[in-house]
Amino acid sequence: xxxxxxxxxxxxxxxxxxxxxxxxxxxxxGRRFSGKEVVRAIANMHVRxxxxxxxxxxxxxYPQYADHYAFHIMYLSQEGKSEVEAFLKRRFxxxxxxxxxxxxxPAIVYPPLVWRYFLExxxxxxxxxxxxxxxxxxxxxxxxGVKDAFVFSSGxxxxxxxxVGYPEEIAEYFCLEQYEGYLWTAHxxxxxxxxxxxxxxxxxxxxxxxxxxxxxxxxxxINRRYLEQFGYHCTMQTDTEVVAYAIDLLMRKHGxxxxxxxxILAPPFWSDIxxxxxxxxxxxxxxxxxxxxxLLNGPFTVIIAHHGEMIGFTDRIRLRPLTVxxxxxxxxxxxxxxxxxxxxxxxxxxxxxxxxxxxxxxLHRPLVPREMAIAGGTASDAD
Amino acid sequence: xxxxxxxxxxxxxxxxRCIQCRVCVNQCTFDAHRYDAEDDxxxxxxxxxxxxxxxxxxxxxHALTIRRNPLxxxxxxxxxxxxxxxxxKQAETGGVLLTGMGNDKGYRIYWDHLVLNASQVTNxxxxxxxxxxxxxxxxxxxxxxxxxxxxxxxxxxELAPQVKIxxxxxxxxxxxxxxxxxxxxxxxxxxxxxGTLWNTGEGGLHPKLYKYGDNTIVxxxxxxxxxxxxxxxxxxxxxxxxxxxxxxxxxGHLPGEKVSAEVSMTRMIPKGTDALSPAPQHDIYSIEDxxxxxxxxxxxxxxTKPVAVKIAAVHNSAAIASGMVRAGADIIVLDGLRGxxxxxxxxxxxxxGIPIEMALASVDTRLRQEGIRSQASVVISGGIRNSGDVxxxxxxxADAVYIxxxxxxxxxxxxxxxxxxxxxxxxxxxxxLALTKRVNxxxxxxxxxxxxxGWSLELKDILGGMGINALESLRxxxxxxxxxxxxDTELEILGVEMAGN
Ligand code: SF4
Ligand code: SF4
Numbered sequence: 101x102x103x104x105x106x107x108x109x110x111x112x113x114x115x116x117x118x119x120x121x122x123x124x125x126x127x128x129x130g131r132r133f134s135g136k137e138v139v140r141a142i143a144n145m146h147v148r149x150x151x152x153x154x155x156x157x158x159x160x161x162y163p164q165y166a167d168h169y170a171f172h173i174m175y176l177s178q179e180g181k182s183e184v185e186a187f188l189k190r191r192f193x194x195x196x197x198x199x200x201x202x203x204x205x206p207a208i209v210y211p212p213l214v215w216r217y218f219l220e221x222x223x224x225x226x227x228x229x230x231x232x233x234x235x236x237x238x239x240x241x242x243x244x245g246v247k248d249a250f251v252f253s254s255g256x257x258x259x260x261x262x263x264v265g266y267p268e269e270i271a272e273y274f275c276l277e278q279y280e281g282y283l284w285t286a287h288x289x290x291x292x293x294x295x296x297x298x299x300x301x302x303x304x305x306x307x308x309x310x311x312x313x314x315x316x317x318x319x320x321x322i323n324r325r326y327l328e329q330f331g332y333h334c335t336m337q338t339d340t341e342v343v344a345y346a347i348d349l350l351m352r353k354h355g356x357x358x359x360x361x362x363x364i365l366a367p368p369f370w371s372d373i374x375x376x377x378x379x380x381x382x383x384x385x386x387x388x389x390x391x392x393x394x395l396l397n398g399p400f401t402v403i404i405a406h407h408g409e410m411i412g413f414t415d416r417i418r419l420r421p422l423t424v425x426x427x428x429x430x431x432x433x434x435x436x437x438x439x440x441x442x443x444x445x446x447x448x449x450x451x452x453x454x455x456x457x458x459x460x461x462x463l464h465r466p467l468v469p470r471e472m473a474i475a476g477g478t479a480s481d482a483d
Numbered sequence: 484x485x486x487x488x489x490x491x492x493x494x495x496x497x498x499x500r501c502i503q504c505r506v507c508v509n510q511c512t513f514d515a516h517r518y519d520a521e522d523d524x525x526x527x528x529x530x531x532x533x534x535x536x537x538x539x540x541x542x543x544x545h546a547l548t549i550r551r552n553p554l555x556x557x558x559x560x561x562x563x564x565x566x567x568x569x570x571x572k573q574a575e576t577g578g579v580l581l582t583g584m585g586n587d588k589g590y591r592i593y594w595d596h597l598v599l600n601a602s603q604v605t606n607x608x609x610x611x612x613x614x615x616x617x618x619x620x621x622x623x624x625x626x627x628x629x630x631x632x633x634x635x636x637x638x639x640x641e642l643a644p645q646v647k648i649x650x651x652x653x654x655x656x657x658x659x660x661x662x663x664x665x666x667x668x669x670x671x672x673x674x675x676x677x678g679t680l681w682n683t684g685e686g687g688l689h690p691k692l693y694k695y696g697d698n699t700i701v702x703x704x705x706x707x708x709x710x711x712x713x714x715x716x717x718x719x720x721x722x723x724x725x726x727x728x729x730x731x732x733x734x735g736h737l738p739g740e741k742v743s744a745e746v747s748m749t750r751m752i753p754k755g756t757d758a759l760s761p762a763p764q765h766d767i768y769s770i771e772d773x774x775x776x777x778x779x780x781x782x783x784x785x786x787t788k789p790v791a792v793k794i795a796a797v798h799n800s801a802a803i804a805s806g807m808v809r810a811g812a813d814i815i816v817l818d819g820l821r822g823x824x825x826x827x828x829x830x831x832x833x834x835x836g837i838p839i840e841m842a843l844a845s846v847d848t849r850l851r852q853e854g855i856r857s858q859a860s861v862v863i864s865g866g867i868r869n870s871g872d873v874x875x876x877x878x879x880x881a882d883a884v885y886i887x888x889x890x891x892x893x894x895x896x897x898x899x900x901x902x903x904x905x906x907x908x909x910x911x912x913x914x915x916l917a918l919t920k921r922v923n924x925x926x927x928x929x930x931x932x933x934x935x936x937g938w939s940l941e942l943k944d945i946l947g948g949m950g951i952n953a954l955e956s957l958r959x960x961x962x963x964x965x966x967x968x969x970x971d972t973e974l975e976i977l978g979v980e981m982a983g984n
Contacts, residue, residue, distance in 0.1 A: 395956055417614055
């Protein structure tokens with residue numbers, strides 16, 4: 101267990117191939133709730149995974165440290181830990197550090213040591229860079245430079261918990277029943293060419309962005325080469341990493357809203373574009389012309405989240421499943437409808453979106469009760 | 484002087500089948516058949532036969548077989564028959580040996596050492612008969628990012644002109660004069676039908692073809708033949724020709740005999756005069772001169788159309804291509820070692836330039852390293868034979884390919900390499916009015932459009948098999964390629980893994 105980056109893809113295949121279960125739930129009023137039901141839902145899709153990876157992302161998790169970067173770091177050795185801690189003290193103001201509470205269970209074997217740190221960036225240190233860019237660079241530095249250490253969560257007031265095991269086992273191991281958040285995503289993994297590595301489980305995270313992903317991206321080769329031009333280096337050889345970097349480039353660096361980003365990653369067909377009104381047509385045309393290399397081709401479903409927003413969509417011809425459910429202000433996204441129905445038997449609506457159609461839950465535009473949605477036409481984003 | 488050149492081919496005429504109809508005598512433009520009226524028998528001048536197989540196809544009783552003269556000299560790998568005969572020719576003429584078509588030597592064809600991928604189990608292949616499959620490609624300079632107006636998202640970024648092609652295959656530059664007007668018309672109409680582009684070459688555009696302007700790339704080459712405002716205005720794309728794969732660094736020579744009244748009008752030169760294209764463009768001695776011409780053409784056309792720059796693939800293509808992008812080229816055209824010609828010195832055709840696969844791989848890689856790949860489209864040409872080659876070229880990084888030879892083969896060409904003689908028996912590479920009738924533009928259009936249709940269907944099958952439904956996901960996606968029988972260095976330049984890896 102030396103080079104963490106390589107362990108994800110020990111045979112150096114083009115990329116990691118996997119299939120998975122996804123679940124996401126968000127209360128668009130921002131009300132925080134416990135993860136018990138999330139764990140029940142993802143556990144209901146047990147057979148979609150093979151026990152080689154499970155994980156959760158929780159938003160609104162650390163209100164007491166809401167303005168601090170929360171780093172979750174896994175260590176394979178004490179030396180790794182001392183080295184990283186010295187580094188953190190050098191480059192950040194460290195407010196609090198503690199081991200992430202766990203409970204030993206038989207299913208989880210050889211877990212790494214997992215610690216969390218609440219950090220503040222000294223604006224003098226940034227040297228003109230934004231705090232976010234500064235944090236990204238430090239995360240990359242640790243992940244590529246320090247042996248035996250891996251930062252797998254680095255956002256504010258949110259965190260990722262993940263590891264090798266079925267998601268319900270990971271939840272039990274990390275005592276997730278103790279936590280509350282207003283947005284949860286969950287993932288159960290079925291990799292076909294990796295022995296399973298803790299850092300390789302989903303969600304993937306950078307800053308407060310997380311991605312859970314089911315699928316295999318056949319355009320991976322060009323997506324990766326395109327991102328390399330912008331300084332992103334896909335060290336883990338997974339297509340999920342490509343999704344995460346693409347989102348970072350498009351949303352954070354190019355400042356595009358998430359609805360537009362979905363139109364880049366899963367664009368409409370040329371023939372559909374031709375049927376749109378002129379101004380929309382011009383936009384969609386330009387997006388495909390310019391960002392064609394970021395089109396994600398091949399079967400996939402993703403749920404992407406950051407503070408205040410959760411978005412799910414499939415590839416353009418929906419080769420992997422996605423079901424949407426709505427109950428009051430709560431939006432559910434899941435690989436299987438059964439998982440939603442299990443935890444919310446009295447759903448108001450459930451439907452399967454069109455291929456490539458983004459389903460967005462947002463704190464800025466909370467879902468309204470059904471009667472109002474109908475009266476108000478398109479008041480709901482989830483329509 | 485008695486020639487020491489043996490006939491290259493034998494003409495076998497089956498006397499039981501031959502009915503003395505003299506079709507072969509009329510069809511052969513090289514005078515290899517003759518009718519002996521006295522004996523009422525058709526006979527052969529075998530030393531004239533170039534092996535074009537025109538007579539074989541047209542003989543109504545299939546009485547003819549063209550056989551290669553075995554020329555069983557004592558074996559000598561160094562002194563092969565071709566080498567011996569070239570020396571004999573020069574000893575007898577004292578001149579530069581001319582030839583037509585592309586390099587026919589055994590340089591490694593890398594397409595044949597690259598194999599494509601397909602989906603199995605972990606992702607589904609896509610059936611192009613049931614699902615949409617997109618080959619649409621836009622050529623032209625693209626910005627690094629798109630900006631949108633906040634609020635109601637609408638486009639803020641203004642894009643440079645983009646040209647849409649429905650299939651990533653275009654017809655390569657072949658000038659009027661080198662090929663006949665009927666060939667030009669067939670290419671233009673087929674391009675229009677298939678939603679792609681054809682290229683005038685450097686001999687201007689005949690006014691009767693202006694109506695296909697939306698599918699036309701007009702060339703501006705060193706001789707500036709036929710270049711005038713209307714020619715530029717009518718075109719979709721303007722291409723500056725610096726070089727050509729068949730003869731890098733060499734100019735062109737259209738002999739006066741081929742400069743008929745129509746050719747003279749189109750090229751804007753006196754009838755019957757030789758049309759000489761200088762080796763370099765005499766206003767381009769360096770990269771900044773190229774930038775001036777690029778922008779002169781953009782100014783002249785009010786920035787409404789992309790400007791392409793075509794070079795022969797040579798040793799430093801990557802660095803040159805990078806310079807071309809920086810000089811304002813919106814499309815870069817690379818013409819490889821096997822690119823063809825209407826006439827070139829044989830020694831140049833056979834020995835100068837590099838394989839297009841290597842040039843493409845290194846140019847695409849370099850432009851990406853420099854972060855300027857999106858600023859220009861990359862188009863390649865030179866020996867593309869089928870849709871498999873096209874798919875591999877796209878995966879190596881090309882935006883589209885040009886086909887020249889393959890298009891002529893669709894029109895009948897059998898690669899007899901006599902293009903420079905003006906006697907093309909298939910009526911392609913000639914301006915002889917009697918011969919040009921051998922290409923009927925209606926039929927020519929059909930044959931070319933059929934070829935493009937066939938290739939598009941095959942490309943869709945290839946994409947679907949990979950589980951990809953848009954060509955842009957294959958473009959530059961070298962993970963879908965593997966090498967077979969290549970050295971580490973070759974794999975490294977191609978940016979491709981060995982099969983099995
Ligand atoms: S040159 Fe062509 S047409 Fe003439 S005899 Fe030979 S094959 Fe036949
Ligand atoms: S174009 Fe004509 S002369 Fe040239 S190779 Fe083809 S058939 Fe022969």
